Amino acid sequence: MSLDGRTAMASGESQWITSVAARHDVHRLRARSSAIVTGIGTVLADDPSLTARLEQDVEVVQPMRVVLDSQLRMPTTARMLSQPGRTLILTVNADAAKAAALQAAGAEVRLLDSHSGRVDLEQVLALLAEEQLNELLLEAGPTLNGALLQAGLVDELVLYMAPHLMGDGARGLMTLPGVEKMADRVELQIVDMRSVGRDWRMTCRLQH
Ligand SMILES: NC(=O)c1ccc[n+]([C@@H]2O[C@H](COP(=O)([O-])OP(=O)(O)OC[C@H]3O[C@@H](n4cnc5c(N)ncnc54)[C@H](OP(=O)(O)O)[C@@H]3O)[C@@H](O)[C@H]2O)c1
Numbered sequence: 001m002s003l004d005g006r007t008a009m010a011s012g013e014s015q016w017i018t019s020v021a022a023r024h025d026v027h028r029l030r031a032r033s034s035a036i037v038t039g040i041g042t043v044l045a046d047d048p049s050l051t052a053r054l055e056q057d058v059e060v061v062q063p064m065r066v067v068l069d070s071q072l073r074m075p076t077t078a079r080m081l082s083q084p085g086r087t088l089i090l091t092v093n094a095d096a097a098k099a100a101a102l103q104a105a106g107a108e109v110r111l112l113d114s115h116s117g118r119v120d121l122e123q124v125l126a127l128l129a130e131e132q133l134n135e136l137l138l139e140a141g142p143t144l145n146g147a148l149l150q151a152g153l154v155d156e157l158v159l160y161m162a163p164h165l166m167g168d169g170a171r172g173l174m175t176l177p178g179v180e181k182m183a184d185r186v187e188l189q190i191v192d193m194r195s196v197g198r199d200w201r202m203t204c205r206l207q208h
Pocket of ligand 1: 001007008013014017038039040041045046068070071073118119120139140142143145147
């Protein structure tokens with residue numbers, strides 16, 4: 001994010017906010033994670049690979065990529081589907097033809113029970129725990145970041161801050177509906193802060 005907490009321009013453009021050094025650091029975080037979770041909004045806006053690519057030429061066991069995509073909007077041409085490692089799409093849409101097309105393109109598709117018309121976040125984490133995926137890295141846009149945080153399912157934030165301002169027309173870090181009074185604020189404890197190239201990395205724990 002920028003120093004004013006912005007993660008994309010209003011158009012959705014977000015590449016690149018942080019420097020190469022910070023992005024390498026993110027790849028190390030990815031490499032130590034069991035899975036990288038993202039929302040369909042990020043896939044449609046950025047078409048990310050979501051692989052771990054280290055500077056040193058070392059072989060990485062690729063973390064599983066998990067896309068929360070209630071309506072199966074994932075394109076069969078999405079870049080991550082042709083990358084090494086598994087891509088799991090979690091959905092509540094029972095359209096068998098769409099699921100088959102995504103499976104043919106390399107994805108695994110799991111149909112979850114639908115309560116609200118959206119993928120249920122508690123159910124997602126229970127399913128990933130059953131798969132023995134115990135360290136999840138969420139790399140999503142403000143919608144899913146905020147939803148997981150408000151559901152009490154985030155332990156830690158790792159924020160990379162680039163020394164520039166993107167203005168209040170740009171998109172924020174988290175959508176947090178219902179936070180209106182000072183008493184509603186989300187409390188964090190900063191446990192680490194260090195420079196990474198020209199950027200700063202701040203690690204914060206949630207006060208559950
Ligand atoms: N700067 C950065 O580090 C960074 C990182 C990632 C993304 N971004 C930017 O973020 C923007 C995209 O943000 P976004 O908010 O649209 O995308 P997002 O948070 O990645 O994905 C949001 C989508 O996730 C799906 N979803 C499934 N289950 C959900 C649930 N239980 N609760 C909430 N959402 C759920 C929803 O679509 P369905 O209802 O269809 O499932 C929702 O619209 C892009 O501009 C991208 O560049 C920036």
